[in-house]
Amino acid sequence: MSGNESRLLAVSEICKATPMAVEMPLPLNKIWADDVFNLATMEEYLSKNAFKAMKNTVQTGSPLDAATADVVAAAMKEWALTKGVKFFSHIFYPMTNATAEKHDGFIVTNSDGNAITEFTGSLLIKGEPDGSSFPNGSLRMTNAARGYTAWDPTSPAYVMHTPNGATLMIPSVFMSWTGEALDKKIPLLRSNAAMDKAAKKVLSLMGETEISTLNSSCGAEQEYFLIDEKFAYARPDLLLAGRTLFGAPPAKGQQFDDHYFGAIPERVQVFMQDFEDQLYRLGIPAKTHHNEVAPGQFEIAPYFEAANVASDHQQLLMTVMKLTAKRHGFVALLHEKPFAGVNGSGKHVNWSVGNSTQGNLLDPGSTPEQNLNFLLFCGAVIRGVHKFGPLLRAVIASASNDHRLGANEAPPAILSVYLGTQLEKVFMDIKEGNLAATEQGGQMDIGLGQILPFKRDPGDRNRTSPFAFTGNRFEFRAVGSSQSVSGPLVAMNTMLADSLNWIAEKLEPALASEVDKTAAVVMVLKELMDEHSNVVFGGDGYSSEWHEKAVAERGLKNLPTTADALPAFTSPEVIQLFSSTGVLSPVELESRYEVYSEQYVQTIEVEAKLVIDIATTKIYPAAMSYLSDLTGTYSSASSLGISLDTGIASAIASAASGMMAGVEKLKTAMGKHDFPDTEAHLVYCAKEICALMLEIRGYGDTLETLVDDSCWPLPKYAEMMFIK
Numbered sequence: 144m145s146g147n148e149s150r151l152l153a154v155s156e157i158c159k160a161t162p163m164a165v166e167m168p169l170p171l172n173k174i175w176a177d178d179v180f181n182l183a184t185m186e187e188y189l190s191k192n193a194f195k196a197m198k199n200t201v202q203t204g205s206p207l208d209a210a211t212a213d214v215v216a217a218a219m220k221e222w223a224l225t226k227g228v229k230f231f232s233h234i235f236y237p238m239t240n241a242t243a244e245k246h247d248g249f250i251v252t253n254s255d256g257n258a259i260t261e262f263t264g265s266l267l268i269k270g271e272p273d274g275s276s277f278p279n280g281s282l283r284m285t286n287a288a289r290g291y292t293a294w295d296p297t298s299p300a301y302v303m304h305t306p307n308g309a310t311l312m313i314p315s316v317f318m319s320w321t322g323e324a325l326d327k328k329i330p331l332l333r334s335n336a337a338m339d340k341a342a343k344k345v346l347s348l349m350g351e352t353e354i355s356t357l358n359s360s361c362g363a364e365q366e367y368f369l370i371d372e373k374f375a376y377a378r379p380d381l382l383l384a385g386r387t388l389f390g391a392p393p394a395k396g397q398q399f400d401d402h403y404f405g406a407i408p409e410r411v412q413v414f415m416q417d418f419e420d421q422l423y424r425l426g427i428p429a430k431t432h433h434n435e436v437a438p439g440q441f442e443i444a445p446y447f448e449a450a451n452v453a454s455d456h457q458q459l460l461m462t463v464m465k466l467t468a469k470r471h472g473f474v475a476l477l478h479e480k481p482f483a484g485v486n487g488s489g490k491h492v493n494w495s496v497g498n499s500t501q502g503n504l505l506d507p508g509s510t511p512e513q514n515l516n517f518l519l520f521c522g523a524v525i526r527g528v529h530k531f532g533p534l535l536r537a538v539i540a541s542a543s544n545d546h547r548l549g550a551n552e553a554p555p556a557i558l559s560v561y562l563g564t565q566l567e568k569v570f571m572d573i574k575e576g577n578l579a580a581t582e583q584g585g586q587m588d589i590g591l592g593q594i595l596p597f598k599r600d601p602g603d604r605n606r607t608s609p610f611a612f613t614g615n616r617f618e619f620r621a622v623g624s625s626q627s628v629s630g631p632l633v634a635m636n637t638m639l640a641d642s643l644n645w646i647a648e649k650l651e652p653a654l655a656s657e658v659d660k661t662a663a664v665v666m667v668l669k670e671l672m673d674e675h676s677n678v679v680f681g682g683d684g685y686s687s688e689w690h691e692k693a694v695a696e697r698g699l700k701n702l703p704t705t706a707d708a709l710p711a712f713t714s715p716e717v718i719q720l721f722s723s724t725g726v727l728s729p730v731e732l733e734s735r736y737e738v739y740s741e742q743y744v745q746t747i748e749v750e751a752k753l754v755i756d757i758a759t760t761k762i763y764p765a766a767m768s769y770l771s772d773l774t775g776t777y778s779s780a781s782s783l784g785i786s787l788d789t790g791i792a793s794a795i796a797s798a799a800s801g802m803m804a805g806v807e808k809l810k811t812a813m814g815k816h817d818f819p820d821t822e823a824h825l826v827y828c829a830k831e832i833c834a835l836m837l838e839i840r841g842y843g844d845t846l847e848t849l850v851d852d853s854c855w856p857l858p859k860y861a862e863m864m865f866i867k
């Protein structure tokens with residue numbers, strides 16, 4: 144089937160597609176966490192003592208002894224067998240944004256040749272994947288390939304089903320033989336521990352006597368596009384790069400603002416309900432779903448959880464989303480910018496820290512000015528974002544997120560903090576050495592008696608800020624939709640730890656010299672604000688004034704591309720931050736810089752090859768075939784003495800030659816391999832290769848507007864976004 148035939152067939156078939164009926168769904172209490180070996184299940188399967196030990200480990204991160212691990216392994220196996228499980232897998236999170244798993248059977252045979260099942264504590268605790276093919280920067284050579292996975296008891300094991308069986312999945316960390324972190328979980332756990340330690344110092348200086356383990360929490364809002372799989376199969380760019388490398392803008396896009404929160408198409412809603420039921424079975428608390436701004440774009444947000452569990456759940460959510468979409472004949476696009484000129488997808492990471500004794504330390508209550516713990520923690524975040532803005536930018540840097548950041552619907556690539564009017568005033572007053580009473584939100588009254596009055600929030604929201612305070616948490620809005628939330632969480636926890644350590648150091652002498660605790664806190668925070676208030680910004684982050692002012696007057700960094708952002712990992716402040724807190728050693732950090740750089744370069748190279756391929760084998764032939772039809776028509780017409788305007792043929796010929804000239808330039812550019820260092824290679828990709836890809840695309844998209852629609856080989860934007 145030629146390209147245009149598959150496109151036209153896809154359109155006609157998709158028009159007839161109906162929602163995929165699933166069995167009558169079961170009520171929530173019948174399915175909730177049914178496939179999870181969580182504390183509730185453990186209580187049923189474990190002895191009282193083993194359960195107590197496990198619960199303590201889950202809640203405080205305290206160590207578990209080998210004997211208990213044996214008991215847990217036996218119980219886990221017993222439970223898993225009731226689910227039809229024959230295989231188990233240590234699931235881990237390599238430095239890519241992916242999830243990795245190696246499956247092993249429970250089966251062993253005895254001397255009589257009988258098959259029995261076996262699963263011991265040591266099998267549960269440690270796995271040894273042949274991990275030499277996972278990216279590791281310079282941490283491990285292929286001839287020194289030993290890597291270990293080790294069970295993380297603080298994230299519950301669960302069962303994944305396929306139509307033919309089930310596998311027990313055991314969340315794990317992944318390290319090299321020499322003990323370096325090769326994954327995204329170890330740094331997250333370490334960053335949480337560093338934050339806990341620093342937070343306890345500050346809280347005990349503040350006179351708190353009972354302080355339980357502090358944990359960071361994360362609630363991630365995941366945006367995504369859903370398109371019919373038949374369209375994706377007809378587009379090599381979507382299939383291999385996750386985004387369209389060509390595509391002229393449709394006549395109707397999102398300009399009517401009619402998609403956000405609009406009625407959800409039935410086929411999509413049926414997918415969502417199926418998807419969410421599977422999440423519930425896996426103990427993932429899916430809470431909100433709605434249409435997003437662009438046609439064909441949606442969002443799902445689970446309720447927040449402890450950061451480590453939320454991060455594992457986020458990875459699992461993306462996997463389940465893709466699998467379920469496929470069953471419903473869709474492809475879920477998690478790329479940050481699948482369609483140029485249309486809103487991209489982010490993953491807003493809502494983050495707070497707290498414990499069971501002091502509660503959420505980022506919750507101001509109704510009188511923030513009296514909540515000294517809150518002021519210190521919030522101040523610590525302000526300092527962190529200012530001091531480590533480039534790091535926050537680096538942890539969200541990727542070839543795909545570059546297309547979104549700074550575009551006019553996504554947070555800018557300049558890191559600033561939005562506090563809202565009420566809090567901004569509190570902190571600006573503190574900068575002047577005062578702590579004044581705050582404005583309250585008051586009652587909402589719209590003058591309609593039948594609408595019950597409610598309390599208004601004390602501050603508005605700001606959608607243009609990359610890092611916004613939203614009532615009782617911060618929302619890091621610049622994170623990309625395909626990314627693991629771990630990197631951002633590690634950066635936030637670690638910068639917070641660093642700031643809390645700084646605060647503790649200043650607070651101790653201040654408390655000793657000042658009689659009044661409030662005065663001591665104001666003194667420390669005044670010093671903090673004197674140095675860091677430049678990062679607080681409540682205005683329009685999309686505006687060009689801000690882009691200029693942020694850099695020229697506020698001294699903030701604008702790092703538009705990954706090539707600009709990644710080198711932050713090699714800066715002395717960042718190396719010092721991670722080593723002083725024990726989150727990443729200098730070599731572990733260096734390896735991350737190398738892995739992320741390599742991923743960036745590889746992504747751009749794959750895209751460039753696809754651009755060359757699609758231009759040469761799909762667009763150019765379509766243009767030539769139509770051109771030959773046209774020239775045939777012109778010569779027949781002229782033999783009849785009819786003169787036709789040949790402008791369109793000239794336009795096609797000129798765009799096609801321009802495109803192929805661009806292809807030649809891109810091929811030559813890709814032949815360059817001698818770069819003095821990684822940074823030079825990154826910059827070359829960002830500046831040279833990306834620019835050539837865009838140039839070729841320009842010609843290709845012009846051709847799409849000139850060539851007969853029935854010959855066009857690639858599904859068009861309007862078709863992919865609007866036909867469900």
Ligand code: ADP
Pocket residue numbers: 360361362363364431444445446447493494495503615616
């Ligand atoms: P929005 O109005 O920002 O789109 P949503 O309801 O879509 O809000 O998502 C907000 C996310 O923030 C949810 O995942 C929610 O559970 C999470 N969240 C709420 N409170 C906290 C908190 N204290 N810490 C971390 N995340 C939180």
Ligand code: MG
Pocket residue numbers: 364442444
């Ligand atoms: Mg939302």
